[in-house]
Each structure stands twice: as structure tokens, then as C-alpha cells.
Amino acid sequence: GDSVTQMEGPVTLSEEAFLTINCTYTATGYPSLFWYVQYPGEGLQLLLKATKADDKGSNKGFEATYRKETTSFHLEKGSVQVSDSAVYFCALSDVAGNMLTFGGGTRLMVKP
Amino acid sequence: EAGVVQSPRYKIIEKKQPVAFWCNPISGHNTLYWYLQNLGQGPELLIRYENEEAVDDSQLPKDRFSAERLKGVDSTLKIQPAELGDSAVYLCASSLGSKETQYFGPGTRLLVL
Numbered sequence: 001g002d003s004v005t006q007m008e009g010p011v012t013l014s015e016e017a018f019l020t021i022n023c024t025y026t027a028t029g030y031p032s033l034f035w036y037v038q039y040p041g042e043g044l045q046l047l048l049k050a051t052k053a054d055d056k057g058s059n060k061g062f063e064a065t066y067r068k069e070t071t072s073f074h075l076e077k078g079s080v081q082v083s084d085s086a087v088y089f090c091a092l093s094d095v096a097g098n099m100l101t102f103g104g105g106t107r108l109m110v111k112p
Numbered sequence: 113e114a115g116v117v118q119s120p121r122y123k124i125i126e127k128k129q130p131v132a133f134w135c136n137p138i139s140g141h142n143t144l145y146w147y148l149q150n151l152g153q154g155p156e157l158l159i160r161y162e163n164e165e166a167v168d169d170s171q172l173p174k175d176r177f178s179a180e181r182l183k184g185v186d187s188t189l190k191i192q193p194a195e196l197g198d199s200a201v202y203l204c205a206s207s208l209g210s211k212e213t214q215y216f217g218p219g220t221r222l223l224v225l
Contacts, residue, residue, distance in 0.1 A: 004154070036216075043116070043203065043216040044155070089154050097211030098168065099145075102154025 002027040006090045006103035013110050019077040021106045023064075023090035026071065031092040033057075033066055033073040034100070038087045047075075047088070080110045114138065116217035118204050124223045130192035133220045137185065137206030144181055145214060146189050147203040155203050161187065162210060194224045 007022045025033065032051045036044040048057030053068035062077045073090060090103040117136040125131050137144050142163050147155035158177070160168040163184035172179065176195070181187040191198055201221050205214040 041218070043218040044205075045216070046213055049213070091154070093211075099157050099160065100155075100214060102156070104152070104154050 002031065002092060002094055002101045004090050004092055004101055004103035006088075006106050008104070009087075009107035011106060011108050013080055013108070015082055015110055015112050016079045017110075019075070019080045019084075019108070021075040021088055021090075021108070023073045023075065023103060024071050025073065025090075025092050027092055027094070027101075029095040030068070031094060032097070033064070034091040034093065035062070035064055035073070035075050036089040036091060036102075038089065038105070040086070044089065080108070082110045082112050084108060085110045116204055116206055116215055118202075118217040118220055120220055121218060122221050122223075124225065125194055126225050127196055128193040130190065131194050131222060132188055132190045133202050133204075133222075135187045135189070135204030135217060137187070137204070138215055141206035141208055141215075142184070143207045143210050143212070144187050145205040145207075146179060146187070147205065147216075149201040149203055149219065151200070158189070160210070167210075191222075194222075196224050198222060199224045 003026045034049045035047040037047045048059040050057040050066035056065045064075045087105045087107045089105045091100045144161040146158040149155040159172045161181045179189045201219040203219045204217045207214045
């Protein structure tokens with residue numbers, strides 16, 4: 001079945017550092033890929049998405065590119081802020097678009 | 113626009129007791145999902161509704177879990193009886209349709225003692 005693997009956390013960075021959170025997937029066909037963010041005490045929020053190979057999703061300074069050849073969707077940000085501290089989930093939607101399969105989440109802690 | 117609303121936010125019960133969670137999706141969203149999120153893990157789908165019909169409940173433990181979405185709007189997820197292993201966060205999400213972006217509520221954190 002479909003699966004998503006993302007790097008384990010926590011990831012601890014200083015403010016203005018460069019961020020990469022790795023995500024790879026296994027799926028049949030061409031799924032859509034997502035990054036969701038969960039701030040403390042809140043529900044998951046869609047951060048960005050990409051629906052086909054080579055698409056780049058971007059939002060709030062975060063970017064991720066759908067790489068079919070490496071089955072990856074790594075999340076990057078050039079300069080993190082303390083307010084980016086949260087748990088980040090990589091997910092894929094099956095070809096039919098009926099369900100999301102999530103990775104285990106990566107906790108990011110940004111120190112001032 | 114109001115987001116997905118869930119209540120209660122927190123619930124503490126003793127094992128073998130029943131518990132129910134309520135979800136009000138975003139207005140106009142036909143598809144509703146219930147997810148289970150164990151500590152330190154990603155959410156896992158329990159059940160998906162298209163309007164009032166449960167179209168995917170393959171991951172719902174039917175011996176103790178039940179759900180309903182009367183009138184195709186609000187939904188209730190019930191556990192009876194609860195077990196210690198049911199302690200988790202129960203998330204509700206909704207979307208315009210099954211292929212559309214899912215929007216999540218804040219979740220209900222359940223602790224079974």
C-alpha cells in the first residue's frame with residue numbers, strides 16, 4: 001500500500017537558519033503530495049501541495065518540489081523564524097483522491 | 113469563514129465507559145473524514161463520508177466504534193466501551209469533494225484511565 005517516510009525529529013535550528021525536512025513516498029501511480037503543519041494545540045493546516053511531477057508548491061517562504069524520479073517531496077525554507085516551530089507532516093493522496101496517507105511528522109524547534 | 117468545529121476539545125474517561133465526539137464541517141463541504149492520531153504519529157483515516165453515506169469505513173474498528181452523519185452535515189463518532197489504547201487525538205476534516213483539499217479541525221484529545 002501507499003506509505004510516506006519523513007525524517008525523524010526533533011529538528012532544532014537557530015533563527016534564520018536554512019531548513020530541510022526530507023520526505024519520500026511509495027505509491028501506485030501519480031499521487032498528489034502535501035505538507036501540513038500543526039502548531040501547538042491546533043489542528044493540521046495545509047502548508048503547500050503539488051499535484052504532478054516537477055510541480056513546486058510554495059507558501060509562507062516554504063517550498064517543496066515533486067520529484068518523481070526520486071519519489072521525494074522535501075520541504076525547504078531559506079530562513080526559519082521562531083514562529084515556524086511546529087510539527088510538519090508530509091502526506092500523499094491516493095490516485096482516486098479519496099484518502100490521505102501521512103508520514104509520522106517532524107517536530108521543528110527554532111531558537112532565537 | 114468558520115473552520116471545522118469539534119467538541120469537546122478534551123475528554124477524560126475511565127475504561128469501559130462510552131464517549132462521543134462531535135464534528136461540524138465547513139459549510140458546503142460534502143465530504144467528511146474522521147482520523148485517529150496517536151502520540152508522535154501521523155493521522156490515520158477511520159471513516160470517510162460522502163454526504164450522509166459512509167463510503168470508506170474499512171479502518172474503523174466496528175466492534176466498539178460507530179459513526180453517523182445524519183442529514184449529511186454534522187457527524188458523531190462514538191466509542192463504546194472505551195479501552196486504554198483508545199487514548200489519542202481524534203481529528204475531523206472536511207472537503208468540498210473527495211478529491212479536494214481537506215481542512216482539519218483542532219481535534220478532541222481523549223484520555224482513557
